[in-house]
Amino acid sequence: MAATRNSSYDDPFYQPAEQFFPANSKIGLTFDDITLATLYSEILPRDTQLDTMLAENLHLNIPAISADMDTVTESRMAIAMALNGGLGLIHYNMPEREQLSEVSRVKNNIHGLIQEPACVSPEQFIGDVLKIIEERKFAFGTFPVVDEKGKLIGLLSGHVVKPRYAKKKVSEALTPRAQVHTINQKELSKDPIARADKFFTEHIGIHKLIVVDDKDHLRGLFTMSDVERIAQERLAQFKPARDSHFRLICGAAVSATRNAFGELDKKRILEHVGALVERGVDTIAVSTAHGHTKGVGDTVKVLRDAFPKLPLIAGNVTSAAGVEFLADCGADAIKVGQGPGSICTTRMVAGVGIPQMTALYVCSRAAAKKKVSILADGGITKSGDIVKALTLSQAVICGGIFAGCNEAPGEVVEISGKLYKQYRGMGSFAAMKAGSAARYGHEKNPAQKVAPEGVEALKEACGSVDRVLAQLIGGIQSGMGYLGAKNLEQLRDKARYIRVSPAGMREAAPHDVVELKTGS
Numbered sequence: 001m002a003a004t005r006n007s008s009y010d011d012p013f014y015q016p017a018e019q020f021f022p023a024n025s026k027i028g029l030t031f032d033d034i035t036l037a038t039l040y041s042e043i044l045p046r047d048t049q050l051d052t053m054l055a056e057n058l059h060l061n062i063p064a065i066s067a068d069m070d071t072v073t074e075s076r077m078a079i080a081m082a083l084n085g086g087l088g089l090i091h092y093n094m095p096e097r098e099q100l101s102e103v104s105r106v107k108n109n110i111h112g113l114i115q116e117p118a119c120v121s122p123e124q125f126i127g128d129v130l131k132i133i134e135e136r137k138f139a140f141g142t143f144p145v146v147d148e149k150g151k152l153i154g155l156l157s158g159h160v161v162k163p164r165y166a167k168k169k170v171s172e173a174l175t176p177r178a179q180v181h182t183i184n185q186k187e188l189s190k191d192p193i194a195r196a197d198k199f200f201t202e203h204i205g206i207h208k209l210i211v212v213d214d215k216d217h218l219r220g221l222f223t224m225s226d227v228e229r230i231a232q233e234r235l236a237q238f239k240p241a242r243d244s245h246f247r248l249i250c251g252a253a254v255s256a257t258r259n260a261f262g263e264l265d266k267k268r269i270l271e272h273v274g275a276l277v278e279r280g281v282d283t284i285a286v287s288t289a290h291g292h293t294k295g296v297g298d299t300v301k302v303l304r305d306a307f308p309k310l311p312l313i314a315g316n317v318t319s320a321a322g323v324e325f326l327a328d329c330g331a332d333a334i335k336v337g338q339g340p341g342s343i344c345t346t347r348m349v350a351g352v353g354i355p356q357m358t359a360l361y362v363c364s365r366a367a368a369k370k371k372v373s374i375l376a377d378g379g380i381t382k383s384g385d386i387v388k389a390l391t392l393s394q395a396v397i398c399g400g401i402f403a404g405c406n407e408a409p410g411e412v413v414e415i416s417g418k419l420y421k422q423y424r425g426m427g428s429f430a431a432m433k434a435g436s437a438a439r440y441g442h443e444k445n446p447a448q449k450v451a452p453e454g455v456e457a458l459k460e461a462c463g464s465v466d467r468v469l470a471q472l473i474g475g476i477q478s479g480m481g482y483l484g485a486k487n488l489e490q491l492r493d494k495a496r497y498i499r500v501s502p503a504g505m506r507e508a509a510p511h512d513v514v515e516l517k518t519g520s
Contacts (some may be wrong), residue, residue, distance in 0.1 A: 010037070013495040016435035017392065021361040024499065028355035030340065030410060031385040032505050034071050037496040041484030043352060045477035049337070049487040050085075050238065052394050054373045055311035058249075058283050061085030061238050063390060063488060065375065065394065066507035067399035068092070068253035068287050075105035076407040077228045080465035082106065082248035085238040089251040089313075089397075096272050099252060100279055106250035107280040113192055117221040119146045120170050122153055127166030129156065144210055148215045152210065155180045184211045186218045192248060193230050196222040204339060238473065243282055251283040251313070252276050256295035266302050273303055277310060285313035287329075289338065289346065292322035297329040304330030316377055317476060320378050327370035335397065336363045340379025342400045343423060343457050351357040360392040381473020390488055391495035400422075405468055410424035412461055417463035 014037035015023065050065045066073045068089035072082075078088025092104045095163035108114075118136075120129055120143045125260050133141060143157030165173060181203060188211070189195050199209050199222075211220035233240050241249045254273060259265040272283055284307075286299050291314055301313050314326045316333025325336050339346035339353030347353040354362075356379045367374045376389035377397040390395050402408055403423035410422040462468055486490040500508070 001097065006039070010302060010496075013037075014498055016496055017361055020497040021358065024358075027358075029357045029499075031354070031381075031388050032508075033500060034357060034388065034497045035500050035504070036388065036391070036479070036483065037498060037509070038482045039484045039496070041481055043481050043484050043486050045474070045481035046237075047465035047486065048477045048480040050476060052488055053373070054313075054469070055283070057309060058087075058311040058332070059086055060241050060249075060395060061230055062469070063224055063395035063476075064386075064469065064472065065089060065251075065395055065397045066398065066402050067377070067397050068251075068285060069399050069403075069424075070094070071410050072399050072419070074409050075102040077402065077405070077409075077465065078102070078106045078242050078250050079248060080108050080405075080407045081469075082109075082242070082250065083240045084466065084469045085241050086469070087241060087249060087251055087283070087395075089253050089283075089287075092253045092255055092287070096152055096275075099272075100275055103250055103252055103276055103279045103281050107247045109248050113188075113196075114221045114223070114226075115219075115245065117144055117218070119218065120146050121125070121146065121148070122169065122171035123168050125166065126161060126168050126170065126173060127163075129161055129170065130163065130166060133161070139212070142208060144218055144221065145170055146218050152212055152216050152218050153177055155208065155210070170463065177216075180210060181206055181208070182212045185211050185213055192222075193227055194228045197231055198345060200224045200227060206352070208399060243280070245280075247280060249282040251285055252281050253285040253287040254299075255288060255321065256286065256293075256299040257481055258295070259260075264298050264302075269299060269302060270306055273307065273310075277307060278350065283311040283313055283333075285315075285335070285336070287313075287315060288448060289316060291315040291317045291335065292319065292325055297325060300326060300329040300331050313375065315375070318354040320362050323363045323366040323372070327367070328370045332372055333375055333394070334363070334367065335375045335377040336360055336393065337379065337397075338378035340377075342379075342381070344378065357392070360389060364392040383472045384478055385480065386472060389490075391492055394488070401468060402465060403460040405465045406461075406463060407465050410504070415458070420458040421461055423459040424454070424456040452496030 042472060048063045052060050054060065058251050062085040064086040066077050066088045068091040070091045070093040072102050073088045073090055081088040087398055090099060092099060118138065122145055129143065141161040143156045145154045145156050147153055156170055156174050160173040168440050175353055177452060183199065196209055200206065201364060205438045207224040209222040210218065213219050213238055232244060243249055254269065257265045257269055276284065284303060286296055296314060303310065303312055311332045312330060313333045313335060314331035317326065318336060318338045323334050336359055337356060356376065360376055373394040375395050375397050376393040380386055380389065380396055380398050380401060386396050400423060405419050408421055412419050412421055480491055483491060483494050484495050
């Protein structure tokens with residue numbers, strides 16, 4: 001059994017965070033400056049658990065978040081992240097109405113109970129229904145039929161929604177109420193998907209189940225394809241991240257918006273966030289480059305007072321004082337990172353910013369006392385960086401890793417036979433001109449001179465988010481296996497660190513060989 005215990009010979013070299021970082025307090029350390037020491041393990045990588053709790057009402061099945069950047073996260077990316085168990089933060093470098101639509105696209109992606117299904121009235125013509133399908137780009141043709149008070153009258157089947165019947169009224173073509181299968185909303189248990197799955201198993205050939213109340217008003221709709229999808233998900237190791245209504249979770253970023261007088265525009269912020277909440281958003285991120293400011297603090301306070309149970313993310317900071325400030329204002333999770341991103345030039349332009357591992361350590365100590373989460377935001381280029389970051393944080397926020405994915409916004413361009421996608425910092429001139437200037441404390445005025453804190457670049461196209469996340473998750477699990485950590489809490493408890501020399505950094509990568517195939 002002696003081999004399973006730590007040896008006293010190791011202690012001077014491999015130190016826990018509480019000893020290691022204070023001993024190196026006079027130098028800023030980032031990912032490649034350190035490495036983790038292995039420990040005795042009985043844990044296989046495949047048996048590790050990656051779920052993490054960021055707030056009371058915000059639970060992820062993998063500790064990965066896609067950054068709120070206009071070349072990283074819109075609805076397609078957010079959907080892909082949630083389906084893999086993570087979270088996407090939809091950026092705010094777009095009109096407010098468009099951001100609402102992006103959130104709706106995520107929340108209305110395949111889910112179990114469609115709470116507000118598209119309906120038609122009995123007085124409409126089939127031709128009208130065909131126009132609605134075309135205009136709203138519906139991928140289905142079956143609709144509940146309700147009267148002006150929302151009472152169920154019947155079901156219009158997709159089999160009759162055809163141009164040949166365009167001049168017929170819905171009332172002539174519908175399946176009458178008596179023949180429509182329904183379930184009272186009172187019969188839905190704590191697991192409505194299981195109840196709907198049981199119904200479809202018992203009723204061969206029925207693909208729709210309508211939910212009604214005691215007065216026969218429409219209250220929702222189950223489709224067999226959605227239910228089957230969710231039932232299959234439950235067999236996966238890393239399940240999609242869903243809310244209490246089985247919809248994919250989604251976050252949205254907002255800024256500390258100011259009016260023409262330079263004052264915080266509380267009314268506009270509350271109206272927009274209220275609309276996002278109505279669309280079902282699961283978390284709001286008050287996102288700026290410098291989060292330890294009055295504007296960000298006041299915005300968090302306003303949102304906390306208006307939405308007591310809404311999980312709030314705020315940032316960015318790199319100090320314990322910044323964490324304490326935002327936590328006291330009401331933030332549940334705090335973004336840590338100023339200048340570590342591959343397209344960020346804040347440290348060169350402004351001369352400020354702390355190397356990421358040192359910043360994470362300092363912030364994590366304050367976060368533990370305040371009982372809030374911290375999110376490692378920026379600088380991550382490989383799965384090993386994520387493992388190191390997770391020894392001090394509850395999740396990581398990545399931009400560059402996902403910017404080359406199919407689901408990221410932007411067109412694919414071909415250069416010398418290789419495919420690339422645009423990637424730019426939110427502090428780049430182009431991004432600020434498009435609307436993100438407030439994030440960096442500037443005005444949205446093309447005539448005004450500003451100091452860009454980011455660059456525009458290209459990322460090599462890397463395929464789907466599923467593929468990228470599979471590689472990242474595999475790396476995280478391997479790291480946890482080396483430390484004998486079954487879950488992320490154990491990873492934080494067990495981690496021991498040591499500094500790495502430049503020669504040690506070179507030794508860590510492939511060397512002295514002719515590489516035939518890259519590790520990625």
